[in-house]
Amino acid sequence: MNNILLSVDKLNAKIQNTEILKNFSLEIGENEIHVIMGPNGSGKSTFSKILAGHPSYEIISGQISFDNKDLFDLSPENRSHAGIFLAFQYPVEIAGVTNFDFLRIAYNEKQKYEKKEELDPLEFMEITQGFLKKLKMKPEFLNRNLNEGFSGGEKKRNEILQMLLLNPKLVILDEIDSGLDIDALKIICEGIVKNLSTKASLVVITHYPRILTYLKPTHIHIMMDGKIIKTGNQELIDILETKGYEAFNQ
Amino acid sequence: MDEIKKQTNFEINQVISQPYKYGFKTEIEREIFPVGINENIIRLISEKKKEPQFLLEYRLKAYKKWIQMKTPEWANLDINSINYQDITYYSVPKKKEKLNSLSEVDPEILKTFEKLGISLDEQKKLSNVAIDAVFDSVSIATTFKEKLGKSGVIFCSISEAVEEYPELVKKFLGSVVSAGDNFFASLNSAVFSDGSFCYVPKNVICPLELSTYFRINDKDAGQFERTLIIAEKNSTVNYLEGCTAPQYSQNQLHAAIVELIAFENAKIKYSTVQNWYSGDEKGIGGIYNFVTKRGLCIGQNSNISWTQVETGSSITWKYPSCILLGNGSSGEFYSVALTNYYQQADTGTKMIHLGKQTKSKIISKGISCGSSKNAYRGLVKIGSNAAYSRNFSQCDSFLLGSSSTASTYPYLDIWHSTAIVEHEATVSKISEEQLFYLLQRGINTEQAISLMISGFCKDVFTMLPMEFASEADKLLALKLEGTVG
Numbered sequence: 001m002n003n004i005l006l007s008v009d010k011l012n013a014k015i016q017n018t019e020i021l022k023n024f025s026l027e028i029g030e031n032e033i034h035v036i037m038g039p040n041g042s043g044k045s046t047f048s049k050i051l052a053g054h055p056s057y058e059i060i061s062g063q064i065s066f067d068n069k070d071l072f073d074l075s076p077e078n079r080s081h082a083g084i085f086l087a088f089q090y091p092v093e094i095a096g097v098t099n100f101d102f103l104r105i106a107y108n109e110k111q112k113y114e115k116k117e118e119l120d121p122l123e124f125m126e127i128t129q130g131f132l133k134k135l136k137m138k139p140e141f142l143n144r145n146l147n148e149g150f151s152g153g154e155k156k157r158n159e160i161l162q163m164l165l166l167n168p169k170l171v172i173l174d175e176i177d178s179g180l181d182i183d184a185l186k187i188i189c190e191g192i193v194k195n196l197s198t199k200a201s202l203v204v205i206t207h208y209p210r211i212l213t214y215l216k217p218t219h220i221h222i223m224m225d226g227k228i229i230k231t232g233n234q235e236l237i238d239i240l241e242t243k244g245y246e247a248f249n250q
Numbered sequence: 251m252d253e254i255k256k257q258t259n260f261e262i263n264q265v266i267s268q269p270y271k272y273g274f275k276t277e278i279e280r281e282i283f284p285v286g287i288n289e290n291i292i293r294l295i296s297e298k299k300k301e302p303q304f305l306l307e308y309r310l311k312a313y314k315k316w317i318q319m320k321t322p323e324w325a326n327l328d329i330n331s332i333n334y335q336d337i338t339y340y341s342v343p344k345k346k347e348k349l350n351s352l353s354e355v356d357p358e359i360l361k362t363f364e365k366l367g368i369s370l371d372e373q374k375k376l377s378n379v380a381i382d383a384v385f386d387s388v389s390i391a392t393t394f395k396e397k398l399g400k401s402g403v404i405f406c407s408i409s410e411a412v413e414e415y416p417e418l419v420k421k422f423l424g425s426v427v428s429a430g431d432n433f434f435a436s437l438n439s440a441v442f443s444d445g446s447f448c449y450v451p452k453n454v455i456c457p458l459e460l461s462t463y464f465r466i467n468d469k470d471a472g473q474f475e476r477t478l479i480i481a482e483k484n485s486t487v488n489y490l491e492g493c494t495a496p497q498y499s500q501n502q503l504h505a506a507i508v509e510l511i512a513f514e515n516a517k518i519k520y521s522t523v524q525n526w527y528s529g530d531e532k533g534i535g536g537i538y539n540f541v542t543k544r545g546l547c548i549g550q551n552s553n554i555s556w557t558q559v560e561t562g563s564s565i566t567w568k569y570p571s572c573i574l575l576g577n578g579s580s581g582e583f584y585s586v587a588l589t590n591y592y593q594q595a596d597t598g599t600k601m602i603h604l605g606k607q608t609k610s611k612i613i614s615k616g617i618s619c620g621s622s623k624n625a626y627r628g629l630v631k632i633g634s635n636a637a638y639s640r641n642f643s644q645c646d647s648f649l650l651g652s653s654s655t656a657s658t659y660p661y662l663d664i665w666h667s668t669a670i671v672e673h674e675a676t677v678s679k680i681s682e683e684q685l686f687y688l689l690q691r692g693i694n695t696e697q698a699i700s701l702m703i704s705g706f707c708k709d710v711f712t713m714l715p716m717e718f719a720s721e722a723d724k725l726l727a728l729k730l731e732g733t734v735g
Contacts, residue, residue: 051717052376052686052690053689053690054686055686056682075694076686076689076690076697077689077690077692077693077694079694080689080690080691085690088687088688088690091687092683092684092687092700093680094688094702094705095678095688095706096704096705096706096707096708096709097701097704097705097707099701102688102691102701105693105697105701106691106692106693107695109691109692109693109694110692113692133320145705162691166691166692180313189398
């Protein structure tokens with residue numbers, strides 16, 4: 001087993017009065033790709049938001065350690081600095097704030113956290129150019145307001161651009177494949193696989209096995225009713241494709 | 251959930267509740283008049299300033315009108331009653347009769363302006379901005395006068411203008427805002443003590459940005475200044491005013507008048523960054539900012555543009571307006587008003603279209619935090635001769651926290667069938683999801699809010715002169731800058 005990056009131990013969490021995660025446990029090592037599949041409402045997105053520190057969820061019990069730190073000690077922004085990156089299923093729009101300003105502030109906050117020098121707009125432009133090319137994005141993209149009027153594909157690409165700039169240790173892709181055509185999906189997956197640092201790991205939350213042809217998973221988890229009920233490899237997908245989630249529902 | 255909501259609110263409140271950084275006061279020797287207002291005080295002011303007879307008569311006429319008027323009550327404001335007999339109407343630093351150079355200005359006052367980031371030393375200051383500094387009732391110094399003089403531009407205190415160019419003052423003073431215009435304008439006309447004067451001759455593009463910095467220092471003194479800007483045919487001028495005041499627990503009155511006159515093809519761009527002391531977190535103290543600002547586009551194709559960033563004052567009551575008299579003339583109003591704690595703002599504009607094919611544009615952004623009240627009030631009038639005129643108005647409100655209010659009062663008065671008038675209004679809040687998105691990218695609450703606010707205000711900030719755009723952004727960030735993180 002690789003060095004452990006994330007360890008979730010018997011996590012119970014709720015939103016308002018609805019319990020969503022029930023005794024959820026998961027361990028992720030460095031340089032691994034984990035896929036979590038499960039029916040709607042099984043708690044996949046909740047898990048990703050809790051990792052990132054969304055304020056609406058309440059932890060009832062359990063522990064999460066990330067990179068040898070107690071995750072619950074870290075504010076959402078410090079979780080980001082520590083290396084957790086959530087690629088949102090629905091990236092929000094922010095009026096009047098250019099993509100460029102947003103990206104540069106986010107980048108410089110991380111630099112500050114790591115006690116490195118902040119970049120001025122010109123220096124930042126230079127490093128961004130390289131990533132734009134990899135994701136086949138036009139530079140004009142930077143001058144538009146953050147996610148405002150972006151197509152579904154553009155929003156997802158922009159998420160990956162942020163990921164590349166912030167160089168995280170753990171990336172959670174929350175249904176990155178929804179609303180993407182095959183070409184865009186391929187570009188995005190290549191962008192992720194080729195550019196992530198070698199120790200980084202991925203958590204891929206998805207409904208569609210298609211993405212797995214581009215991202216070769218090391219672990220596949222089936223999630224139902226707030227916890228992982230089965231872990232395995234490709235053969236789980238085959239069962240899913242033929243029999244659906246019913247097959248695991250015993 | 252409620253807990254979490256509370257916490258988010260609490261964080262937002264911390265972020266938007268910054269102490270006022272300009273609240274210090276300066277100890278200087280002053281010459282002050284007894285408190286209160288009456289004919290004698292007015293005569294005394296006029297005498298002190300060695301004014302010509304016409305001005306004394308103007309003041310007395312205004313005073314006679316004022317005593318018969320009542321405080322306007324139509325605005326969406328709760329104003330404690332003001333005892334006009336408790337106010338000092340004239341307070342000036344003691345000084346030599348005539349200042350020849352900056353070295354004769356009380357060093358305490360120079361230090362005050364330095365502390366405010368306004369250097370009056372021409373060697374040190376922004377090389378392309380001329381500044382007139384007004385301290386309580388008088389103008390302390392005007393920079394770059396000579397350089398401006400070479401191009402024929404007159405930029406000086408209004409007292410100096412009365413002495414040196416009485417004909418210009420007599421011709422234009424009160425020509426846009428008359429002595430009986432409204433309660434506060436009449437009061438100002440009776441007791442105004444100083445202010446800035448600018449005259450740009452025909453075909454001259456003013457080579458420098460002009461700026462006046464107003465500082466109220468005295469606890470009991472009101473500030474009643476007047477600004478008069480005249481742009482002759484084919485001329486252009488950009489003007490900016492900034493304002494701060496010390497922190498006192500009682501309210502101080504600021505009742506100013508600004509008059510702009512643009513002749514044929516002339517352009518006047520007037521920008522304000524207002525950061526008067528706004529009172530404390532319980533709403534105690536702060537400036538009552540009751541200002542009448544109006545521009546007259548008298549010539550064909552003339553243009554007057556108002557940009558204001560209003561962050562200070564306990565109460566703001568101002569409606570920078572344009573009278574579009576010349577055919578083809580145009581007026582613009584770009585405004586950001588931020589209110590916090592118990593601040594109240596009732597601000598907006600009047601666009602009076604009288605000439606044919608006149609155009610106006612209104613962009614107003616109101617941000618309300620804490621328990622504050624923020625109202626946009628605007629009138630668009632298209633007169634019966636103003637054929638083919640058009641207006642576009644956009645009024646956006648942003649609510650931070652749950653106890654503040656935002657209101658929009660648009661008035662339309664259209665007397666010509668060819669008019670095109672559009673009005674758009676929105677109200678928005680920072681959503682939890684937006685905040686979470688930015689936090690997830692490592693941007694803390696404080697920066698996230700200030701980023702979203704500055705995005706919200708972008709349409710207005712881009713209208714500020716370059717030198718001041720970043721200043722306004724900083725001022726807003728300062729107001730929003732917090733103790734979290």
